[in-house]
Amino acid sequence: ESSSTTESPEQTRLKDAKKLLNKINKESGLWNNKVTIASWNYASNLTKENLATKVNVSLQSADYVKKMWRQVAEYPWQNLSDPDLRRQFQKLSVPGLAVLPDAAYEEHQNIVSSMENTYSTAKICEYKNPNNCDLALEPEITELLANSQDPEQLKYLWVEWRKASGEKVKSLYPRYVELSNTAAQLNNLSNYAQYWLKDYEADDFPEQVDALWQQLKPLYLQLHAYVRRQLREKYGPEIVSEDGPIPAHLLGNMWAQEWGSVSKISVPFPGKQIPDVTARMVEQGYNATRIFRLAEEFFVSLNLTRMPDLFWKNSILEKPNDREIVCHASAWDFYDGKDFRIKQCTRVTMDHLLTAHHEMGHIEYYLQYKDQPIVYREGANPGFHEAIGDVMALSASTPGHFKKIGLLDDDSVDTEAIINNLYVKGLEKIAFLPFAYAMDRWRWSVFQGKIKSDEYNCRWWDIAEEYQGIEPPVDRSEEDFDPGAKYHIVADVEYIRYYVSFVIQFQFHKALCERAGQYDPQNPKLKPLHQCDIYQSKDAGALLGSMLQLGSSKPWQDAMELISGQRVMDASGLLEYFNPLIEWLTAENQKTNEYIGWKPTTKRCVKTRAELIKSNKTNSDCK
Numbered sequence: 001e002s003s004s005t006t007e008s009p010e011q012t013r014l015k016d017a018k019k020l021l022n023k024i025n026k027e028s029g030l031w032n033n034k035v036t037i038a039s040w041n042y043a044s045n046l047t048k049e050n051l052a053t054k055v056n057v058s059l060q061s062a063d064y065v066k067k068m069w070r071q072v073a074e075y076p077w078q079n080l081s082d083p084d085l086r087r088q089f090q091k092l093s094v095p096g097l098a099v100l101p102d103a104a105y106e107e108h109q110n111i112v113s114s115m116e117n118t119y120s121t122a123k124i125c126e127y128k129n130p131n132n133c134d135l136a137l138e139p140e141i142t143e144l145l146a147n148s149q150d151p152e153q154l155k156y157l158w159v160e161w162r163k164a165s166g167e168k169v170k171s172l173y174p175r176y177v178e179l180s181n182t183a184a185q186l187n188n189l190s191n192y193a194q195y196w197l198k199d200y201e202a203d204d205f206p207e208q209v210d211a212l213w214q215q216l217k218p219l220y221l222q223l224h225a226y227v228r229r230q231l232r233e234k235y236g237p238e239i240v241s242e243d244g245p246i247p248a249h250l251l252g253n254m255w256a257q258e259w260g261s262v263s264k265i266s267v268p269f270p271g272k273q274i275p276d277v278t279a280r281m282v283e284q285g286y287n288a289t290r291i292f293r294l295a296e297e298f299f300v301s302l303n304l305t306r307m308p309d310l311f312w313k314n315s316i317l318e319k320p321n322d323r324e325i326v327c328h329a330s331a332w333d334f335y336d337g338k339d340f341r342i343k344q345c346t347r348v349t350m351d352h353l354l355t356a357h358h359e360m361g362h363i364e365y366y367l368q369y370k371d372q373p374i375v376y377r378e379g380a381n382p383g384f385h386e387a388i389g390d391v392m393a394l395s396a397s398t399p400g401h402f403k404k405i406g407l408l409d410d411d412s413v414d415t416e417a418i419i420n421n422l423y424v425k426g427l428e429k430i431a432f433l434p435f436a437y438a439m440d441r442w443r444w445s446v447f448q449g450k451i452k453s454d455e456y457n458c459r460w461w462d463i464a465e466e467y468q469g470i471e472p473p474v475d476r477s478e479e480d481f482d483p484g485a486k487y488h489i490v491a492d493v494e495y496i497r498y499y500v501s502f503v504i505q506f507q508f509h510k511a512l513c514e515r516a517g518q519y520d521p522q523n524p525k526l527k528p529l530h531q532c533d534i535y536q537s538k539d540a541g542a543l544l545g546s547m548l549q550l551g552s553s554k555p556w557q558d559a560m561e562l563i564s565g566q567r568v569m570d571a572s573g574l575l576e577y578f579n580p581l582i583e584w585l586t587a588e589n590q591k592t593n594e595y596i597g598w599k600p601t602t603k604r605c606v607k608t609r610a611e612l613i614k615s616n617k618t619n620s621d622c623k
């Protein structure tokens with residue numbers, strides 16, 4: 001139509017650009033809503049029909065995305081004078097897997113759904129009881145692995161889970177890699193690793209990640225040496241060596257990613273309290289809803305947004321007993337500004353109380369950025385999204401806070417209690433770092449073609465040994481596919497986000513504690529960082545909310561600067577939080593003259609199981 005005389009050509013272009021973006025924003029919001037509903041219906045009722053519907057809807061959505069993508073490609077947006085419009089177009093120009101040709105996209109969807117279904121419905125038989133073969137990962141196998149102290153039973157569970165999950169999807173993975181890389185190339189990125197890394201808006205991001213690891217590794221080595229000693233004392237030197245990697249099945253977690261379950265046999269001062277409030281929660285009749293109401297109350301105390309009524313109506317907070325669902329907890333944004341849900345097979349434990357805070361952190365982020373354009377309804381980077389709930393949990397799980405809500409009587413802060421508390425936290429937060437790094441070190445190499453499909457498993461164990469200092473309980477071969485025993489590998493979910501989160505959540509915690517007036521490095525009269533609780537601080541909530549509202553409308557460095565004053569990820573918050581523990585562990589390991597680090601494993605990883613049987617036979621012959 002005719003433009004008014006006062007309008008300059010550039011103003012006309014900006015107006016046209018905004019009109020196009022508004023149209024795309026409305027359409028993609030509707031399509032995202034349809035796809036999310038179909039995904040939710042499948043994840044909460046794993047039937048063939050729901051899978052077919054999900055694939056069908058995502059194919060229709062992909063048709064729209066391809067059309068939109070072509071429209072954006074033909075539109076001269078690169079030289080628009082408004083940086084925000086350029087940023088929106090830039091994001092629209094890299095739409096992801098949906099630009100694969102329909103057949104390839106459908107194949108990718110079916111492979112990932114099939115791998116995730118195998119994982120979510122995998123069952124194993126009970127140890128020494130082949131009559132009961134109904135053990136699922138959640139809750140049965142998870143609880144057995146956390147509580148058993150029988151090394152043979154632990155080995156059995158560890159091996160059987162991998163047979164029932166990873167091994168079953170081994171043959172699908174190479175094709176998944178190939179299709180993912182094809183999609184990346186259609187998005188003008190060299191491979192799927194680059195496609196994942198684009199969200200961190202830094203060419204040297206892998207180097208930033210490695211620099212943080214170099215800074216944090218010494219802390220991990222001290223924890224590793226201390227835990228190995230405790231496990232050796234428990235299980236004997238035949239099973240746990242003095243200077244080798246730790247056998248992965250003894251660490252209380254299927255993937256050795258968090259070691260909290262070994263706190264009961266290894267806490268530095270056994271007489272002192274360990275802040276495990278599970279028993280009190282059960283005693284006080286906690287149920288799933290009450291756990292989530294407690295988490296919500298924390299966010300509301302900061303003057304952040306409470307869960308909408310629809311959240312309580314639509315969420316699934318307990319494992320249903322009439323159907324198969326994906327029990328791996330998750331938070332969902334339905335992109336209509338109203339419908340936000342959590343699906344969690346909640347158990348009444350401290351771990352699940354913390355998980356509830358984690359999931360609700362996602363919902364709070366969705367709520368805070370719900371008025372942003374669709375392309376900006378993401379975390380500043382994926383690590384930001386993972387950090388929010390954990391930041392709340394850092395305050396909500398202090399002994400002081402547990403006492404405040406009646407879940408702990410003794411919140412004494414003498415040195416020994418502090419070391420115990422930091423030790424339990426360290427088993428969860430410090431042990432996790434090398435696992436998270438290893439997860440995507442392996443996948444980046446796979447997508448970059450540096451790890452071939454005939455060496456997937458042995459290279460996985462090389463990386464696990466290098467970063468985590470763990471070894472499999474039994475020899476492995478390329479007939480196994482141990483990466484496929486972990487949800488995020490089979491569900492096509494990037495993982496370095498969690499490594500980033502576990503560093504920046506302490507950076508955020510420190511900044512919010514300072515803003516809440518709870519902590520000041522210069523003022524020793526205030527509490528140490530690990531005792532800070534930002535509960536009811538409207539100032540901290542306002543600062544956090546202002547960062548969350550940005551979504552991904554600004555580079556994450558701007559969001560980081562807004563909340564912490566820095567433009568980089570910085571491990572000093574984590575090191576400060578754990579400082580008393582680092583000192584104690586270092587002194588303790590010196591006292592016991594512990595070997596820090598690990599020598600190469602004696603466990604083998606070979607091409608075929610036959611090689612293992614043959615060589616084991618020859619060994620037994622020579623015994």
Ligand SMILES: CC(=O)N[C@@H](CC(=O)O)C(=O)NC[C@H](CC1(C(=O)N[C@@H](Cc2ccc(O)cc2)C(=O)O)CCCC1)C(=O)O
Binds near residue numbers: 257355358359386
């Ligand atoms: C629709 C959708 O998929 N939505 C996303 C959210 C979004 O992207 O908007 C989502 O819900 N993802 C699920 C995932 C679940 C959990 C997870 O997988 N955790 C990691 C690592 C870890 C461990 C301890 C910890 O304290 C924090 C993280 C693991 O278990 O290995 C399991 C319980 C905790 C978080 C999650 O919430 O991140």
Ligand SMILES: [Zn+2]
Binds near residue numbers: 358359362385386
């Ligand atoms: Zn998360």
